[in-house]
Amino acid sequence: MFDTxxxxxxxxxxxxxxxxxxxxxxxxxxxxxxxxIIFGVIRxxxxxxxxxxxxxxxxxxxxxxxxxxxxxxxxxIGMVLQIQISGFIVACMVLSLYTSAYCAEIVRxxxxxxxxxxxxxxxxxxxxxxxDMRFIxxxxxxxxxxxxxxxxxxxxxxxxxxVYVVQVTELxxxxxxxxxxxxxxxxLLIICGAFYFIISFPxxxxxxxxxxxxxxx
Amino acid sequence: xxxxxxxxxQAMARLPRMLEGAIVTIEIALLSMVLGIALAIMxxxxxxxxxxxxxxxxxxxxxVARNTPxxxxxxxxxxxxxxxxxxLSPFMSILVGITFNNAGYLTExxxxxxxxIPDTQGRAGRSLGMxxxxxxRYVVMxxxxxxxxxxxxxxxxxxxxxxxxxxTVGMNSDLYGVTQDxxxxxxxxFELFAIAAVIFYLITxxxxxxxxxxxxxxxxx
Numbered sequence: 367m368f369d370t371x372x373x374x375x376x377x378x379x380x381x382x383x384x385x386x387x388x389x390x391x392x393x394x395x396x397x398x399x400x401x402x403i404i405f406g407v408i409r410x411x412x413x414x415x416x417x418x419x420x421x422x423x424x425x426x427x428x429x430x431x432x433x434x435x436x437x438x439x440x441x442x443i444g445m446v447l448q449i450q451i452s453g454f455i456v457a458c459m460v461l462s463l464y465t466s467a468y469c470a471e472i473v474r475x476x477x478x479x480x481x482x483x484x485x486x487x488x489x490x491x492x493x494x495x496x497x498d499m500r501f502i503x504x505x506x507x508x509x510x511x512x513x514x515x516x517x518x519x520x521x522x523x524x525x526x527x528x529v530y531v532v533q534v535t536e537l538x539x540x541x542x543x544x545x546x547x548x549x550x551x552x553x554l555l556i557i558c559g560a561f562y563f564i565i566s567f568p569x570x571x572x573x574x575x576x577x578x579x580x581x582x583x
Numbered sequence: 584x585x586x587x588x589x590x591x592x593q594a595m596a597r598l599p600r601m602l603e604g605a606i607v608t609i610e611i612a613l614l615s616m617v618l619g620i621a622l623a624i625m626x627x628x629x630x631x632x633x634x635x636x637x638x639x640x641x642x643x644x645x646x647v648a649r650n651t652p653x654x655x656x657x658x659x660x661x662x663x664x665x666x667x668x669x670x671l672s673p674f675m676s677i678l679v680g681i682t683f684n685n686a687g688y689l690t691e692x693x694x695x696x697x698x699x700i701p702d703t704q705g706r707a708g709r710s711l712g713m714x715x716x717x718x719x720r721y722v723v724m725x726x727x728x729x730x731x732x733x734x735x736x737x738x739x740x741x742x743x744x745x746x747x748x749x750x751t752v753g754m755n756s757d758l759y760g761v762t763q764d765x766x767x768x769x770x771x772x773f774e775l776f777a778i779a780a781v782i783f784y785l786i787t788x789x790x791x792x793x794x795x796x797x798x799x800x801x802x803x804x
Contacts, residue, residue, distance in 0.1 A: 429740070429787040430780045431747035433759065438780060441772040446587045520650070527652035528748075538654060545662065552666035555659055559651050566650045 371548050372557075383540030384561045390454070390536060391523040394461035398522070399515070401462065402469020407499070409470060410477045427467035432528050435460050440532045453532035461529070465522050472514045476507030509580050516573035520566050537561055594774035597765050601775075604761030605782050611749070611757060612742035615678055619685025619742075620728075620735070626690040627697070627727075628719065641690060648687020653745050656680045661752040674756075677749035681742055688738055689731070696730040697723070732801060736794030740787045747783075758782060 405424060409417045427435065439460045443449050480503050488498040530539040541558040545551045630641040648656070657680030660671060664679075671679060700723055708718030728735075747759035754760045762779040766772050 425788075426780075426784060429744075429784045431744040431759065431783055433747045433750075434762075434776055434780050434783065438773065438776045441776060446773055448587070524650075524652040527654045538652065538658070542658075550666075551658075551662035552664075555655070555663045559647070559655060559659070562651045562655060563647075567646070570646075570650055 370550060370553060372544075372550070372553070376544055376548070377557075379544065380537065380540050380557065380561065383535060383537040384565065386534060387523065387526050387536040387538075388565065390457055390461060390526045390529060390534065391519070393458045394465050394526070395519045395522055397458070397462035398465025399469050401466035403473050405466055405470035406473025406477065410474050424467040424470050427464050428471075432460070432464060432525050433531060435464065436528060436531050453529070453534045456532045457526075457529035457534050461522060461526060464525070465518065468518050468521070469515065472511045472518060473507070475514070476509075476511030477503055479510040480506045513573050513577040513580070516569055516576070520569055520573070523566055524562070589774060590771050591774055593769055594765075594771045594778055597769070597775070598778065600765065601758060601761055601778060601782060604756060604758035605786065607756045608743060608746045608758040609786065611674070611678060611681065611746045612739060615681040615685055615742050616735075616739050618678075618682045619689055619738070622682065622686035623689035623693055624724065626686060627693045628716075630690070630694070631697075631719065644683075645687045645690050648684050649691065653680065653684050654748050654751060656683050657748050657752055673749060673752050673754035676752045677746065677754050677757075680748075681745050684745065685738055685742055688741070689735065692731045692734040692738070693727055695734075696727045699730050700726050729801060732798055733794065736790060736798075739790050739794070743783070743786055743790065 405420060409420060414421075436457065440453070440456050443451060443456060484506070485498055485502060488502040489495075493501065526536060527538040529536055530542075535543070537558060541554050545554050548554065626641045626644060629637040632638065657677060660679040660683070661673070661676035664671060704726065705718050705723050708722035709715070713721065746757050749757050750760045750763050755764050758779055762775050766775050769775070
């Protein structure tokens with residue numbers, strides 16, 4: 367009744383694609399989060415006027431399709447600067463910056479959620495700015511920001527499907543290669559969707575759980 | 584090192600065609616938003632219906648839309664459905680894909696918005712003699728749409744950005760598709776895509792700023 371030409375080797379091929387997806391996501395989320403925290407802190411601490419150039423640049427990453435960001439960066443590095451680097455690195459660089467733009471926004475939201483008075487109280491107890499940041503703002507802001515940060519990590523995982531434009535064979539591209547060969551689009555796409563689902567569903571649930579657990583109402 | 588000469592003139596000469604593409608992009612995004620909101624309202628009603636199989640439809644839709652890439656959903660609309668003998672044109676596939684995605688995310692937004700509306704609102708409607716559906720339609724839904732207005736403008740921005748994925752299913756009349764075609768013609772990759780990026784930026788900025796202005800008017804009271 368049901369017949370498929372899909373072999374174990376093809377499944378391994380898909381799993382490798384999923385591995386690339388996870389790797390690109392992990393690298394970009396780690397670098398992007400570090401950058402995002404730095405950008406977010408800068409944005410909230412130096413005032414809107416001084417931060418406006420940074421705000422503008424980060425805004426671009428959020429308003430231009432990722433596909434264009436990737437093509438543009440690839441063209442810029444390859445054709446304008448004429449540096450030969452692999453598509454994987456370009457993909458990680460662009461996705462990291464993309465992540466950092468969203469992460470900065472989340473961090474800003476988290477820091478803004480800490481009441482001004484709480485921070486002043488900390489300062490009046492003799493804490494330095496660093497201590498205030500580390501012992502007061504960090505724990506309180508994390509509570510607000512972590513659920514959205516998990517959402518962001520999932521978003522980046524899904525958006526990493528676009529890195530095929532810089533010749534990185536991730537999960538969706540592997541699926542497409544198999545579709546071209548086996549001509550069973552629906553079946554292969556369902557398997558591919560299952561892979562994505564397996565990767566993201568546990569994290570999504572964790573996010574939902576934290577949101578419920580940590581919300582004040 | 585910098586022996587690359589920028590040819591902005593060549594790229595700028597193609598600007599009118601790109602602007603035509605931008606209009607198609609906006610059309611797709613608007614259509615998908617309108618359909619997405621309608622579907623999301625339906626899914627929300629199903630979720631509130633209290634019947635398990637109907638609620639399962641909403642849950643599945645939302646989870647699939649939120650846990651798989653938009654590109655995957657567009658592939659599904661184009662290549663996946665084709666297995667059933669339904670062949671969608673690139674325009675239809677991208678529209679179906681984005682609408683599916685929008686509906687999923689908007690349903691989730693509506694769920695958040697519903698939390699902010701007191702239960703008593705719906706019950707007050709019921710005690711005025713409205714049916715369950717009427718209470719939802721006339722009392723709860725307007726408030727829900729109002730509360731989720733800003734998330735909706737965000738989703739609209741997402742819809743605009745997602746139209747760029749249409750190129751993967753052979754769409755060549757939207758902004759990204761046009762740029763891709765021009766790139767194949769002229770090889771001014773950097774210049775053309777930089778212009779496309781600027782156009783995308785202007786469109787999304789207009790939407791966010793416009794959204795905020797409308798919101799300021801909507802939330803006067």
